[in-house]
Each structure stands twice: as structure tokens, then as C-alpha cells.
Amino acid sequence: MDIEADHLGVPVFDYKTIIRMPSSEFQRICKELQTIGDTVTITATKEGVKFEVTGDTGTGTILCKQGSATDVKADESVEIKMETEVSLTFALRYLNSFAKATPLSSMVTLKMSADVPLVVEYPIANNDEAPKEMGYVRFYLAPKIVEEGVEEEN
Numbered sequence: 001m002d003i004e005a006d007h008l009g010v011p012v013f014d015y016k017t018i019i020r021m022p023s024s025e026f027q028r029i030c031k032e033l034q035t036i037g038d039t040v041t042i043t044a045t046k047e048g049v050k051f052e053v054t055g056d057t058g059t060g061t062i063l064c065k066q067g068s069a070t071d072v073k074a075d076e077s078v079e080i081k082m083e084t085e086v087s088l089t090f091a092l093r094y095l096n097s098f099a100k101a102t103p104l105s106s107m108v109t110l111k112m113s114a115d116v117p118l119v120v121e122y123p124i125a126n127n128d129e130a131p132k133e134m135g136y137v138r139f140y141l142a143p144k145i146v147e148e149g150v151e152e153e154n
Contacts, residue, residue, distance in 0.1 A: 010140065015111040015119070017044045017086045020079040021064060023108040023122060027099040029062050034092045036060045039144060043087040044080060044112060053092070076106070086112045088143040095120070098139040117142045 029051050033040050037055030044050075048065035064078045098120045102108075111119035117140040124135045 013111075013113060013116045015116075016083040016113045017111070018081040019044060019049050019110040019112070020107055021049070021110070022076045022078075023099075023102040023105055025064070025078075026108045026110075027102045029064075030092060030095045030099045033060055033062070034096055038092055039089050040092050040095065041087060041089045042110070042112065042118075043085070044082055045085050046082070049078065049080065049110075084114075086114055088112060088114070088118065090118060090141055090143055094139075094141050098141070101137050101139075104137060115143070 030040075033051060033053040036057055036059070037053040039053065041052045042049065043052065048063050051062045051064075053060045066080045067077050101122045104124055105122040107123065109119070109121040109123070111121070120139040120141070122137045124137065
């Protein structure tokens with residue numbers, strides 16, 4: 001079969017901010033913030049990761065501090081590796097779709113840099129007793145571009 005189609009490759013980026021957090025916490029944040037608005041601004045600073053949303057009913061902010069555990073386990077805490085602070089805006093409906101992969105892994109990795117797509121990565125382990133990584137599921141989402149007060153999805 002000869003299929004005439006363009007090959008779409010995923011470019012390799014050097015991400016300046018890498019956030020590792022419990023996937024269940026990420027799913028809960030996305031679900032709760034979608035009840036307030038359609039877009040979320042994710043800001044990574046030395047203080048932590050801030051998820052902000054503004055909608056018709058009000059505003060909402062969730063701050064996940066580095067090292068703050070949602071469970072008693074140490075591997076269930078938020079880890080931030082950051083070269084520069086970054087703040088990007090994304091559509092919550094896509095992040096909620098990505099969060100449906102939560103049962104695949106207990107942790108999720110968010111990779112961010114200015115003006116490049118966000119990477120949401122779920123590592124797939126063999127089992128919980130021997131966490132040898134078998135592979136991963138990665139989702140890419142371009143940030144919304146704000147031009148002269150009008151938001152456009154890229």
C-alpha cells in the first residue's frame with residue numbers, strides 16, 4: 001500500500017521546568033478547576049506549582065509546594081526541577097482528557113518551557129513491587145497564545 005501522507009515528527013526540546021507529582025492529585029486539580037473556567041495558567045516557581053483559573057463564577061488557585069506529600073509515602077510528593085520560572089496557559093478540557101491516563105501510573109511528569117508544548121508523561125511500570133519502567137504515555141499540548149487581550153488556542 002502506498003499512502004501519501006506527511007510524516008509528523010515530534011521535535012526534541014530541552015525543557016527548563018520538570019514537575020513530578022502524584023497523578024491522582026493532577027487529575028483532581030484538573031477536574032476541580034474545570035468547574036470554574038475553561039483555561040488554566042500553570043506557573044512554576046521556587047515556591048511551587050500554581051494552577052490558576054478564572055471563570056464567570058469566580059477564580060480558583062491551587063498551589064502544590066515542593067515536597068508536600070498528598071499521602072504518607074515519600075514517593076507521592078511534588079518534585080520540581082527548574083532552571084527558569086515559567087507560566088503558560090492551557091485548555092482544561094484537554095488536560096482533563098490527558099488525566100484519564102491516571103490509572104496507568106501513580107506519578108505524572110509535566111515538562112514546561114516558554115513557547116513550546118507542554119508534555120504530560122505517565123510512566124508505565126511492570127508492577128508496584130518492582131517499578132521497572134516498561135514505557136510511557138506522552139501527551140503534548142500547545143499553550144494558548146494571548147494577543148491584544150484575545151486568547152487563541154495554538
